[in-house]
Amino acid sequence: xxxxxxxxxxxxxxxxxxxxxxxxxxxxxxxxxxxxxxxxxxxxxxxxxxxxxxxxxxxxxxxxxxxxxxxxxxxxxxxxxxxxxxxxxxxxxxxxxxxxxxxxxxxxxxxxxxxxxxxxxxxxxxxxxxxxxxxxxxxxxxxxxxxxxxxxxxxxxxxxxxxxxxxxxxxxxxxxxxxxxxxx
Ligand SMILES: *[C@@H]1O[C@H](CO)[C@@H](O)[C@H](O)[C@H]1NC(C)=O
Ligand SMILES: *[C@@H]1O[C@H](CO)[C@@H](O)[C@H](O)[C@H]1NC(C)=O
Numbered sequence: 330x331x332x333x334x335x336x337x338x339x340x341x342x343x344x345x346x347x348x349x350x351x352x353x354x355x356x357x358x359x360x361x362x363x364x365x366x367x368x369x370x371x372x373x374x375x376x377x378x379x380x381x382x383x384x385x386x387x388x389x390x391x392x393x394x395x396x397x398x399x400x401x402x403x404x405x406x407x408x409x410x411x412x413x414x415x416x417x418x419x420x421x422x423x424x425x426x427x428x429x430x431x432x433x434x435x436x437x438x439x440x441x442x443x444x445x446x447x448x449x450x451x452x453x454x455x456x457x458x459x460x461x462x463x464x465x466x467x468x469x470x471x472x473x474x475x476x477x478x479x480x481x482x483x484x485x486x487x488x489x490x491x492x493x494x495x496x497x498x499x500x501x502x503x504x505x506x507x508x509x510x511x512x513x
Pocket of ligand 2: 480500501502
């Protein structure tokens with residue numbers, strides 16, 4: 330009985346170790362493939378970003394105690410080819426457009442305006458004009474957006490079949506200073 334249990338443990342330990350070796354191998358080789366495909370330096374062209382400021386009093390749009398809050402939306406052009414993110418261990422990729430700005434002297438913010446899940450390599454080329462942001466953004470402070478400097482970037486993460494999420498961003502940002510209400 331003892332030897333049976335011990336034997337079972339030996340075998341399952343070995344299987345477990347082998348499993349770990351395989352997972353590590355898959356992670357390492359797909360990571361190597363990403364580097365080889367220059368996945369960490371994919372160029373992107375974010376362009377022609379236009380902002381629209383709306384003032385909302387709905388809580389759903391960040392307003393508190395009935396106090397109106399500025400919400401910002403954008404329209405943008407985006408051109409990039411995320412094909413290098415696809416290899417045999419890529420299940421899908423999540424791509425998202427963010428803006429970084431300083432809410433105040435002390436608070437640096439990063440907000441997401443748009444995102445997309447891409448499941449197939451054939452759909453990895455993004456070429457859109459005048460696309461509307463999916464999300465309307467409000468500042469965590471009471472801040473106004475006018476005259477704030479926004480830096481837009483395109484980020485991605487890879488959800489693999491085996492292993493951990495891999496994060497990165499494309500090369501090519503776009504900066505603007507928010508002017509007053511422009512119609513989008
Ligand atoms: C935020 O402020 C810091 C320090 O002044 C500056 O280096 C940084 O570029 C600013 N960020 C943006 C997105 O403007
Ligand atoms: C924007 O891109 C330029 C050129 O690639 C780079 O030098 C700069 O650091 C980037 N800015 C930010 C805020 O990442």
